[in-house]
Amino acid sequence: MTDWHDIGALSDIPQLGSRIVKSAQGDIAVFRAADDAVFALSDSCPHRGGPLSQGIVHGHRVTCPLHNWVLELESGAAIAPDVGCARKYPVRVDGGRVLLQLVSVTDSSSV
Numbered sequence: 001m002t003d004w005h006d007i008g009a010l011s012d013i014p015q016l017g018s019r020i021v022k023s024a025q026g027d028i029a030v031f032r033a034a035d036d037a038v039f040a041l042s043d044s045c046p047h048r049g050g051p052l053s054q055g056i057v058h059g060h061r062v063t064c065p066l067h068n069w070v071l072e073l074e075s076g077a078a079i080a081p082d083v084g085c086a087r088k089y090p091v092r093v094d095g096g097r098v099l100l101q102l103v104s105v106t107d108s109s110s111v
Contacts (some may be wrong), residue, residue: 029053046084
């Protein structure tokens with residue numbers, strides 16, 4: 001069963017930053033752009049598994065801290081010439097709260 005899980009206030013995620021949510025699917029990086037848009041991707045770069053949550057957020061993209069791959073936050077797709085995709089998760093903001101759609105969430109913590 002899929003459900004929306006409240007993972008905290010939008011203000012808990014720094015602008016141009018992220019928060020990690022631990023789930024049955026693995027670690028999920030929830031990003032907040034400068035314009036307060038929120039995105040959720042698997043916290044693993046498709047290149048070599050680098051922690052995307054530790055990357056640099058710019059616009060609606062994140063740069064992996066290991067090998068500088070750039071991924072689109074809306075889709076998880078790598079920017080050419082790189083090829084690959086991080087899994088994306090549905091996320092939304094409702095009344096200042098960030099909601100993540102998952103099968104199950106086990107724990108969450110700030111980065």
